[in-house]
Amino acid sequence: MFTLEFLTNLLSATVRLSTPITLAAIGATICERSGIVNIAMEGIMIMGAFFAAIFAYTTGNPWIGLLAGVAFGGIYSLLHAFATVTLHLDHVVSGAVMNVLAFGITRFLMVLIIGHPGTTPAIPMGLGRYRFAIPILSDIPVIGRALFNQTPIVYLGFILVAFLTWFLFKTKTGLHIRAAGEHPLALETIGVSVYKMRYLGVFISGLASGLAGAYLSIEANVSFTEGMSAGRGFIALAAMISGGWHPIGAFLAALFFGFADALQVRFQVLRVVRLPEELFIVFPYLVTVIAVAGLVRRSRPPKAVGKDFMIERSED
Amino acid sequence: MGNVILETQHIVKQFPKVLANDDISIKLQEGEILCLLGENGAGKSTLMNVLYGLYQPTSGRILLDGRDVQFSSPRDAIDRGLGMVHQHFMLLDPFTVTENIILGAEPGRGPTIDYGAARRQVKELSDRYGLRIDPDAKIENLSVGLQQRVEILKALYRRARILILDEPTAVLTPQEVDEFFSVIRGLRESGVSIIIITHKLEEVRAISNRVYILRRGRVEGERETGNVTTAELANLMVGRSVVLTVERTPHEVQPEPVFEIEGLQVLDDRRIPAVQDLSLTVRPGEVVGIAGVDGNGQPELAEAIMGLRPVESGIIRHLGEDVAGVSTRDRIHRSISYVPADRHRYGLVLPFTVAENIALGYHDRSPNAYRGQLDYEGMNGNAADLIKRFDIRTSGPEAAAMQLSGGNQQKVILAREFSRKPTFLLVNQPTRGLDVGAIEYIHSEILAMRDKDVGILLISLELEEIFGLADRILVLYGGRIVRELLTDETNEKEVGLYMMGGKERSA
Ligand SMILES: Nc1ncnc2c1ncn2[C@@H]1O[C@H](COP(=O)(O)OP(=O)(O)O)[C@@H](O)[C@H]1O
Numbered sequence A: 001m002f003t004l005e006f007l008t009n010l011l012s013a014t015v016r017l018s019t020p021i022t023l024a025a026i027g028a029t030i031c032e033r034s035g036i037v038n039i040a041m042e043g044i045m046i047m048g049a050f051f052a053a054i055f056a057y058t059t060g061n062p063w064i065g066l067l068a069g070v071a072f073g074g075i076y077s078l079l080h081a082f083a084t085v086t087l088h089l090d091h092v093v094s095g096a097v098m099n100v101l102a103f104g105i106t107r108f109l110m111v112l113i114i115g116h117p118g119t120t121p122a123i124p125m126g127l128g129r130y131r132f133a134i135p136i137l138s139d140i141p142v143i144g145r146a147l148f149n150q151t152p153i154v155y156l157g158f159i160l161v162a163f164l165t166w167f168l169f170k171t172k173t174g175l176h177i178r179a180a181g182e183h184p185l186a187l188e189t190i191g192v193s194v195y196k197m198r199y200l201g202v203f204i205s206g207l208a209s210g211l212a213g214a215y216l217s218i219e220a221n222v223s224f225t226e227g228m229s230a231g232r233g234f235i236a237l238a239a240m241i242s243g244g245w246h247p248i249g250a251f252l253a254a255l256f257f258g259f260a261d262a263l264q265v266r267f268q269v270l271r272v273v274r275l276p277e278e279l280f281i282v283f284p285y286l287v288t289v290i291a292v293a294g295l296v297r298r299s300r301p302p303k304a305v306g307k308d309f310m311i312e313r314s315e316d
Numbered sequence B: 001m002g003n004v005i006l007e008t009q010h011i012v013k014q015f016p017k018v019l020a021n022d023d024i025s026i027k028l029q030e031g032e033i034l035c036l037l038g039e040n041g042a043g044k045s046t047l048m049n050v051l052y053g054l055y056q057p058t059s060g061r062i063l064l065d066g067r068d069v070q071f072s073s074p075r076d077a078i079d080r081g082l083g084m085v086h087q088h089f090m091l092l093d094p095f096t097v098t099e100n101i102i103l104g105a106e107p108g109r110g111p112t113i114d115y116g117a118a119r120r121q122v123k124e125l126s127d128r129y130g131l132r133i134d135p136d137a138k139i140e141n142l143s144v145g146l147q148q149r150v151e152i153l154k155a156l157y158r159r160a161r162i163l164i165l166d167e168p169t170a171v172l173t174p175q176e177v178d179e180f181f182s183v184i185r186g187l188r189e190s191g192v193s194i195i196i197i198t199h200k201l202e203e204v205r206a207i208s209n210r211v212y213i214l215r216r217g218r219v220e221g222e223r224e225t226g227n228v229t230t231a232e233l234a235n236l237m238v239g240r241s242v243v244l245t246v247e248r249t250p251h252e253v254q255p256e257p258v259f260e261i262e263g264l265q266v267l268d269d270r271r272i273p274a275v276q277d278l279s280l281t282v283r284p285g286e287v288v289g290i291a292g293v294d295g296n297g298q299p300e301l302a303e304a305i306m307g308l309r310p311v312e313s314g315i316i317r318h319l320g321e322d323v324a325g326v327s328t329r330d331r332i333h334r335s336i337s338y339v340p341a342d343r344h345r346y347g348l349v350l351p352f353t354v355a356e357n358i359a360l361g362y363h364d365r366s367p368n369a370y371r372g373q374l375d376y377e378g379m380n381g382n383a384a385d386l387i388k389r390f391d392i393r394t395s396g397p398e399a400a401a402m403q404l405s406g407g408n409q410q411k412v413i414l415a416r417e418f419s420r421k422p423t424f425l426l427v428n429q430p431t432r433g434l435d436v437g438a439i440e441y442i443h444s445e446i447l448a449m450r451d452k453d454v455g456i457l458l459i460s461l462e463l464e465e466i467f468g469l470a471d472r473i474l475v476l477y478g479g480r481i482v483r484e485l486l487t488d489e490t491n492e493k494e495v496g497l498y499m500m501g502g503k504e505r506s507a
């Protein structure tokens, strides 16, 4: 049963299943590095998924859908930035509201635009059709065939992991974002606006979660279904934490979840062991919880994450 | 000397509840070292933050080289040649020295940082000013003195020609202060004009040419330091004549120890030994002072004594019985009292009333409780007595603790702890951040407890405080007692030397 074919498929599925989690998790990493707690990925993802599907459906062009998903994810996340940075609201409260609100907005718009809640009609052309193999790399047995024969957003995910790692650790803006999450007043007193860096951090995570949503509705599927994020935003949160607030760590943690998920599906289909279906479905989530519980004590969050920043306030 | 380089005219800064600066006009001359002297809360930091563009003045003008300027953010001030080292360092602990120095002004084309060039520039800068530092060291691994050096380099890197230092010596040992002063004089030689904020009178005379005295947000006076006495400065600063040091009269010590520690080992939060092989004895009627630079195991020692942190090994004995395994609650009820270092986090529940705060720990018994329920009448009555006895300035027992000034908050803690007839008293940094009047009061209360034959262990980062109160001094370094000295047979310089491990310092 464990043929090369099986392994290749397993790895390929791992990568696909982890993609939305990777995207949301690396975005959230940037966000929390800037000092803002983000538990709103679930809601942002839903918004991204919805608008990607709607735009792909009405224009018939999935690439426009992709851009719409990213854009609306980014725009929606600015609400979180406004609430936490400008209005100084509690980050967790704002995030929770963002999640609830996203479900409400998409349902309302579903009824308004499509005429009913539930699922949108299928888009004429999904990004899943644009599968392409990267020459040479995809010839490597197992790994190469699993990683380099994929669809567009999966590749984008790889690129973004590398890009955001570089951005965070090698660029000036990246240093400023990290400073904003570590000791914001230190940043402000050398003349860089903490507010700007925090808006930027939240916005980047909005774009990334929007892309994750687009992946769900127009690449992995061909329509938007309410609630299709299915807790992935929260799994991404777990991946960010067990990844130690590092994009590559978050990526590896997301892969781990994707792997558990891919394995679960195969066990279920192959009936390796006879257990109720629900137990299989819960498996990757359970594994994630355990992984986070084990790793979380060792990773150190940015020192000022979740702390409000206001210059002129009584210190005592 | 002569040209006025920086000037404030009628600066007013109104915070929502406090008028922090009330019509302040000062002048800084080119190439001088100017002191700003004032008690805590006088408005010194606020004025400097206004100059630095971090706060916007409510009204008033700032003139630089005789021209009106408006700093809408620190960026503007930095661009015009101002640098500021804040009272609480503005450093990123897990980052390197280089990263901290270049932050916000990173070399390199486009979006990326040229770390090679950055390191070179930092090295060159530290060579030029003789401020030696390892550019690759992490801030969290540096001593406070070296961290301060990084802060100064940060300002110099931005080509500051006016340098503001907010309470720069508060965290330094006497030797480090000397070295710091020579650095500052060197900077003046190279053309930097300097403002130093302090509330220490001796320093004003040691370093500055001129001094402004601030009190309650107003300029109380301006003096040439050459011809002013410490007493005159003190009177201007406090607004009345003050006793600078409470007199410690000789007092007979009882022979039988009230409190002993033997071979104590305690771990810090990272599970690294913070206190090692520590032994000490406190007898009734004496104050034993623990001197040491911050970060040498003080909080861990205090927490272990109170049962707030587990003891790895060793014995803690109170009245002859080992209490190392006894709960905090039982230690308190055995007549061990504790004044914690951080009154806001550990000493008080800020939103609770004064009376409730005084009842804490004894809230389950008379006069605070009756038959399992809180007895507010009894509690408030008891608090009212203590408010009178300890001269706590508050609207009454039912005022929230957070409405009180720092000094009065500390008096609430003193009232609670001292009124419980302790046999042993652990006092950790009792006067941190308080003004001269409150310090004077608290010191005399501590000595009064000693004279009632209470055994007192005093932990303090302020050498002056140790010398003012302690009969014996134990120097804590690296979690160990490295030296025991009799206060009357030593001096601050000697203790300072042991505080740094007993070696001449090398940077
Ligand atoms: N950011 C702030 N917001 C509100 N009040 C403040 C702020 N900073 C300082 N204050 C208040 O202004 C007064 C002066 O404080 P400060 O300038 O820090 O005094 P100093 O530096 O002389 O000790 C104090 O009463 C303080 O509580």
Ligand SMILES: [Mg+2]
Pocket (backbone or CB within 6 Å): B041, B044, B045, B046, B087, B166, B167
């Ligand atoms: Mg101050």
